[in-house]
Amino acid sequence: MKYELPPLPYAYDALEPFIDKKTMELHHDKHHATYVAKLNEALEKEPACADTPIERLLESLDATPPSIRTAVRNHGGGHHNHSLFWHMLRPGKESNAPEGVLAEKIITTFGSFDSFKERFEKDALGIFGSGWAWLVKEQSGALKLVTTPNQDSPLMQGLMPVIGLDVWEHAYYLKHQNRRADYVTDFWKVANWKFAESLLK
């Protein structure tokens, strides 16, 4: 099975003015496309792995053949992270917050939505170099915050992504330049809490 670049679930400019059209074009058409191409290239060398869903490969990375393990980690992780990430965003609105079960769970876990946001921001700004900040669900069902370096997936630690933010410079540098904090502030306007809630369930 060959992986394919999934289409963006909205127009390139749909997240303006928070995330700009040019960034979305490059991020999806170039960066994500490259992860897909390099993942396929690796799997061609190990046809036995080619029909295993990417989630399973990432969950049990130690079981993948050493010859492709790094490629699955980096490019498979990149493909899976970005496939989720596009859906974790949606056209922006000023007041944007989780509702229902997810809202309740965030408040129970972090005290309030604002204190959750504060801690997530601190994580996102604290990542040295490239990586992701995540709200994840543990096997027990509990929520927690984690960061992953490079394109590592939370699945590699047995954690289910609920919402995540790509803090590689390619995700924001054209618009926000060195101001990662402003990018995180803009992320709150376009975070897709409905999709996050569907992942929680």
Ligand code: MN
């Ligand atoms: Mn990215």
